[in-house]
Amino acid sequence: MFSQRFLKIWVGGAILSLLIVCGVAAPLLAPRDPQAQTLEDRLRPPRWLESGSQAYLLGTDNLGRDMLSRIIYGSRISLMVGVATVLFAGLVGCTLGAVAGYFGSTADEVVSKVSEIFLAFPFLLIAIAIMAFLGQGVGNLIMALMLSRWVQYCRVVRGEVLSLKERDFVTAAKALGGRDFYVLFRHVVPNTFASVTVIATFGMAIVIITEASLSFLGLGVPAHIPTWGSMLSEGRSYINRAPWLTIFPGMAIFITVFGINLLGDGLRDVFDPKLRRQR
Amino acid sequence: MATKKVGVSRREFLKKSSAFAIGAAAWPQFLRSAHGASRDRVTIFHSSVADSIHPYNHSSSPIYGQWQHVIEPLFEYDFKRKDYIGVLAESWQFQGNKWVFKLRKGIKFHDGTPFTSKDVAFSVERMRDEKGGSLQAPNFKDIVEIQTPDDQTVIFVTKQPNAILLDRLDNRLIVSKAAGDKYGDKLYENLVGTGPYKFVSYQRGGHLVFTRNDDYWGPKAAIKEVIFKKVTEDAARLAALESGQADFINNVPDHEVPRLKKHPRIRIDQLEGTRMFFLAMNFAFKPWDNKLVRQAANYSVDAPAIVRNIFDGIGYPCNGPVGANVLGADPKLKRYPYDPQKAKQLLAQAGYPNGCDIQLYYSAGRYPKDREVCQVVAAQMVKGGFRVELISQEWALFWDKQGVNGGRLPFYYIGRGGLIDADTLYDQYFRTGTTRRTNYSNPDLDKLVEEQQKTPESKKRIALLQQAGKYIMDEALFIPLYNLADIYGTAKNLDWKTRPDERVMARDMRIK
Numbered sequence: 001m002f003s004q005r006f007l008k009i010w011v012g013g014a015i016l017s018l019l020i021v022c023g024v025a026a027p028l029l030a031p032r033d034p035q036a037q038t039l040e041d042r043l044r045p046p047r048w049l050e051s052g053s054q055a056y057l058l059g060t061d062n063l064g065r066d067m068l069s070r071i072i073y074g075s076r077i078s079l080m081v082g083v084a085t086v087l088f089a090g091l092v093g094c095t096l097g098a099v100a101g102y103f104g105s106t107a108d109e110v111v112s113k114v115s116e117i118f119l120a121f122p123f124l125l126i127a128i129a130i131m132a133f134l135g136q137g138v139g140n141l142i143m144a145l146m147l148s149r150w151v152q153y154c155r156v157v158r159g160e161v162l163s164l165k166e167r168d169f170v171t172a173a174k175a176l177g178g179r180d181f182y183v184l185f186r187h188v189v190p191n192t193f194a195s196v197t198v199i200a201t202f203g204m205a206i207v208i209i210t211e212a213s214l215s216f217l218g219l220g221v222p223a224h225i226p227t228w229g230s231m232l233s234e235g236r237s238y239i240n241r242a243p244w245l246t247i248f249p250g251m252a253i254f255i256t257v258f259g260i261n262l263l264g265d266g267l268r269d270v271f272d273p274k275l276r277r278q279r
Numbered sequence: 280m281a282t283k284k285v286g287v288s289r290r291e292f293l294k295k296s297s298a299f300a301i302g303a304a305a306w307p308q309f310l311r312s313a314h315g316a317s318r319d320r321v322t323i324f325h326s327s328v329a330d331s332i333h334p335y336n337h338s339s340s341p342i343y344g345q346w347q348h349v350i351e352p353l354f355e356y357d358f359k360r361k362d363y364i365g366v367l368a369e370s371w372q373f374q375g376n377k378w379v380f381k382l383r384k385g386i387k388f389h390d391g392t393p394f395t396s397k398d399v400a401f402s403v404e405r406m407r408d409e410k411g412g413s414l415q416a417p418n419f420k421d422i423v424e425i426q427t428p429d430d431q432t433v434i435f436v437t438k439q440p441n442a443i444l445l446d447r448l449d450n451r452l453i454v455s456k457a458a459g460d461k462y463g464d465k466l467y468e469n470l471v472g473t474g475p476y477k478f479v480s481y482q483r484g485g486h487l488v489f490t491r492n493d494d495y496w497g498p499k500a501a502i503k504e505v506i507f508k509k510v511t512e513d514a515a516r517l518a519a520l521e522s523g524q525a526d527f528i529n530n531v532p533d534h535e536v537p538r539l540k541k542h543p544r545i546r547i548d549q550l551e552g553t554r555m556f557f558l559a560m561n562f563a564f565k566p567w568d569n570k571l572v573r574q575a576a577n578y579s580v581d582a583p584a585i586v587r588n589i590f591d592g593i594g595y596p597c598n599g600p601v602g603a604n605v606l607g608a609d610p611k612l613k614r615y616p617y618d619p620q621k622a623k624q625l626l627a628q629a630g631y632p633n634g635c636d637i638q639l640y641y642s643a644g645r646y647p648k649d650r651e652v653c654q655v656v657a658a659q660m661v662k663g664g665f666r667v668e669l670i671s672q673e674w675a676l677f678w679d680k681q682g683v684n685g686g687r688l689p690f691y692y693i694g695r696g697g698l699i700d701a702d703t704l705y706d707q708y709f710r711t712g713t714t715r716r717t718n719y720s721n722p723d724l725d726k727l728v729e730e731q732q733k734t735p736e737s738k739k740r741i742a743l744l745q746q747a748g749k750y751i752m753d754e755a756l757f758i759p760l761y762n763l764a765d766i767y768g769t770a771k772n773l774d775w776k777t778r779p780d781e782r783v784m785a786r787d788m789r790i791k
Contacts, residue, residue: 037658039588062651063658064588136670218643223654223669234650237514241534 008266015259022072023079030069031057034226038064043242059244062234067244070226071252077138077227078256081211082204085145090200092146093153094189100154101161102184111158115151123148127210131219138221141214145207152199160192194271201264205257212253228253315544316526316773318790320504323783324516324525326644328485328509330675332467334452335406335413339678340554340696341529343450344782345507348489349389350452350472353380353399353433354445356699358779363445367394367453367473368433371445373735378435378444386496388455389471396427401456405466414684417713418447421732442735443702450697475500475786485509489785498786505785511644511674520545520768527773529783530647531766533593545768548777551595552765554696555602556646558639558656558758559708563718564689566637571629573755574615578625579663580656581617582760589651590763597759600701600748607701607744612752614759622663631664638668640691642677647763653692686715697780701744702731709756717757724750 022029042064045052052059058067100111118126130144164170165188173183214220215229223230228249235245287295327341334346353368365371368380386394403425406415421441426434435444458471470478475497476489487507491500508525510516513532519525521542531539531547539547558580560567567573586594595602599612626635639657643650650671657667672682682688695704706713710728711720724747731743751757767783769775774789 035658037655039584039655042588062589063654218671223643223650223671224657237512237517237532238534239514240538 005269006266008262008269010266012259012261012263012266015255016263019075019079019256019259022075026073026076030066030072032066032069034065034069034073035224036065040064043238043245045242046244058248059242061231061245062238062242065226067248070231071228071248074226074228074231074249074252075256077215077221077225078208078211078253080138081142081145082208082260084142085149085207086200086204088142088146089149089203090153090196093150094157094192094196096150097154097157098161098184098189098192101158102165102180102188108158111154115154118148118151119155124210124213127214128217128219131214136220136222138225141211141220144214145210148210149203149207152203153196156195156199157189157192160195161188164188164191198264198268198271201260201267205260205264208260209253209257315523316770316788316790318501318503320506321502321526321773321785321788322506322508322524323527323785324508324510324519325528325783326509326511326513326516326530326646327674328487328507329481330485331412332470332481333412334454334467334470335415338414340450340781341783343452343697344780344784345487346452347474347782347784348476348505348786349470349474349478350402350454351474352450352452353382353448356449356697356780363449367399373440373442373444376437376440378437378441378448380433380435382431382433383496384431386473387494388457388473389477389492389494390455390458392455392457393430394453394455394473395430396433397430398453398456399433400425400427401459402453403451405454405459406451415451417707418451420713421447440733440735442740443700443706443732446700446703476505479504500786501789502785513644513647517768520770523770526770527775527783527788528768529765529781531768532647533591533764533766536593536766539768544771546771546773547766547768548775549593549764549766550777550779551604552696552763552781553604553698553779554694554765554781555597555605555698555704555762556652556692556694556760557597558760559683559691559693559717560757561686561689561717562720563686566629566631566635567689569629570754571625572631572635575622575625575629575663576660576665577615577755577758578618579622579660579665580758580760581659582614582758584617584659585652585655586761589648589655593764593766595762597761600751600757600759601698601704602762605698605701607741607748609745609748612745612748614752615755617659619659619662619664626664634664634666636666636668637690638670640670640672640677640682640688642674643671645674645677646692646694647766649692656692683716684714686718701748702728705744705747705751706732709751719756721754 041053041060042062044056044060046059047054047057056066058071061067061070096111100108126148127144130147131140134140134144170183170187173187211220211227212229212232215227216233218233220229221227231249232246238245325341327339329342329345330337334350351366354363354365357364367383367386369383371378371380382396388394403419405411406413407419409416421437422435423438424436426436428434437444454466455471458469459466462469473496475492475495477492479488479490481487485508489505491503493499510519513530516525516528517531517535520528536547539545560573562568582596586592586596598614599609601608639653641649641653653669657669660667676682678684683691683693698704705728708717709719709724711725727743727747727750731740734740734743765779765781767777772791774791776787
């Protein structure tokens with residue numbers, strides 16, 4: 001079970017689980033209130049450095065807030081935005097892709113053209129435009145990311161459905177009197193799940209990076225909510241005097257994305273029929 | 280047996296590698312000496328650069344300084360002499376309800392046409408044209424007529440004797456009437472002035488280019504080309520200065536000052552600024568119409584702590600409605616002490632025993648550390664019983680008719696630049712109808728402000744301003760915060776005289 005084959009999944013999964021635990025149990029894990037400012041203690045270095053304080057393991061930021069608590073709470077936004085975006089974008093994208101692929105003709109035309117329009121823009125640009133229009137906020141952020149991410153699911157599912165619908169088991173299901181929607185969602189769509197799971201994991205990593213980028217640009221969530229991206233952005237002007245303000249949130253983003261990518265990679269190896277046959 | 284030598288000998292290898300090492304070690308030194316400002320071009324990265332090509336579509340100190348490269352005022356304030364000195368005007372006189380300006384002779388516009396009183400009258404009409412996009416019209420509301428009896432004389436006729444007209448006419452920049460007649464609506468794309476620089480180009484997003492006017496009527500500028508580029512991120516401006524991409528930046532973060540003072544290629548200039556920072560309340564919005572809530576807000580904000588902690592002590596908390604150096608400041612006035620308990624009591628009295636929800640607007644990147652300041656203010660106000668939502672907007676949106684100047688924002692963090700006379704602040708923010716920034720209206724205060732504006736005698740005027748200041752503090756019409764130090768970073772070989780009014784002008788620059 002712990003074979004080489006599943007190593008990536010195990011490591012990636014462990015990192016993701018750690019993130020989930022951090023996010024869910026943030027109030028229990030964080031030593032302090034992430035928003036509580038202690039101005040007298042501002043810019044304290046991490047505990048192990050000279051002049052570091054026992055009270056703050058990873059030091060404090062420019063307003064004297066505990067870095068460790070902020071990073072733990074920051075995982076909530078990353079997790080929430082990552083999961084919600086993947087779910088919504090996956091739902092919308094898969095449904096539209098399945099319908100377009102299965103029914104073809106007008107439905108396919110419309111969905112394909114719309115998705116081509118979305119694909120024509122770099123997706124970070126779409127997200128920035130939507131955020132500038134909607135304004136800051138977690139809900140808006142999820143909406144913006146979802147609108148810029150659904151296309152990926154749609155294209156992949158449409159392609160898979162196009163090939164699946166010609167297979168014998170679909171013809172058989174139809175011959176037995178199955179209605180279109182029943183056949184589509186009972187027999188065809190479940191067969192695309194392997195690919196969707198892989199895109200979803202990679203997609204989640206991309207969404208987390210995008211959330212950090214948008215927060216970095218000041219377009220994410222309001223200033224007082226701690227997120228890794230906004231921590232990086234605020235810490236940047238102190239990079240010479242207090243590098244820990246950027247190092248820790250940067251590492252948090254790196255480890256999270258690394259873990260999720262590892263998981264995605266592992267899942268792809270497992271699901272990929274070509275790789276499976278080689279073994 | 281003879282061996283064949285292959286590749287590099289040991290000696291040759293040592294020679295080459297030591298040459299490379301020396302080169303690599305010397306490279307940064309070489310780079311440092313290589314970049315510096317040049318006579319041909321100075322690049323200025325500024326947090327605030329004109330948001331449009333319309334030179335009257337703003338009322339912001341640094342932007343006055345930018346347009347003043349091309350179009351000039353009648354006079355300007357000399358901070359050393361603490362008085363106005365003539366630019367396009369030679370002299371002026373206050374005669375009852377008239378101000379008579381004698382213009383300098385022999386000045387020519389960039390297109391060769393002579394500068395006359397007609398150009399002044401034409402420019403003022405442009406500045407008064409609010410529909411045409413001017414944001415400077417309120418400065419002329421007391422003027423009933425502009426007379427131009429001859430080419431060298433301009434007379435401003437006011438409704439009543441107006442002692443503060445010079446303050447209103449300061450910063451009013453003059454364009455050419457001939458160019459206006461020629462280009463009509465396209466005047467600003469073809470801006471013609473009398474200044475030491477000519478207009479070259481403007482790009483949206485804040486990229487201004489000027490080139491030297493070699494036929495300038497005054498002393499010729501030393502720098503040939505000037506580029507202003509808008510960069511709102513402190514870190515990005517600083518990185519540009521350190522890499523040599525910019526020769527001049529404003530708003531250097533105070534925490535970087537000790538390090539930069541040791542930098543071999545950079546000089547830091549700092550002085551007490553004339554920009555006063557405060558939190559303004561809009562009386563058209565609840566709960567700001569309630570005096571108790573306003574007082575509670577005053578009690579819950581600790582400006583000295585913000586200066587001490589966020590600005591490393593490089594700042595000057597206001598002890599009244601204006602800073603100590605401003606004309607009309609009252610040394611007897613005190614700011615509301617920091618007392619969150621008292622704030623809570625007042626809120627409860629005002630009918631908010633469970634706290635009060637407010638929104639605090641600001642424009643991130645516009646002022647030094649504004650984002651941090653607003654977060655600290657929010658945290659302080661929470662202790663005083665408020666629940667604060669922070670909202671950051673793009674400057675153009677924040678300042679324009681959709682925002683502050685349309686009276687649309689309930690509570691906001693703002694700085695009033697070039698504040699040397701308390702009247703400017705009182706008139707703009709608290710007098711009925713001058714602007715819509717706070718929508719405040721009170722006949723008693725209006726009377727005081729009007730009275731001092733009519734009073735030429737300085738002592739009497741100051742006493743009236745102090746009376747108005749006391750009223751403003753008693754009624755807690757806003758939350759005065761502090762003046763900051765203006766901190767500039769320049770290439771070391773760029774010689775520049777700092778000014779307290781945030782204007783950066785290439786005519787003041789020399790290359791050493």
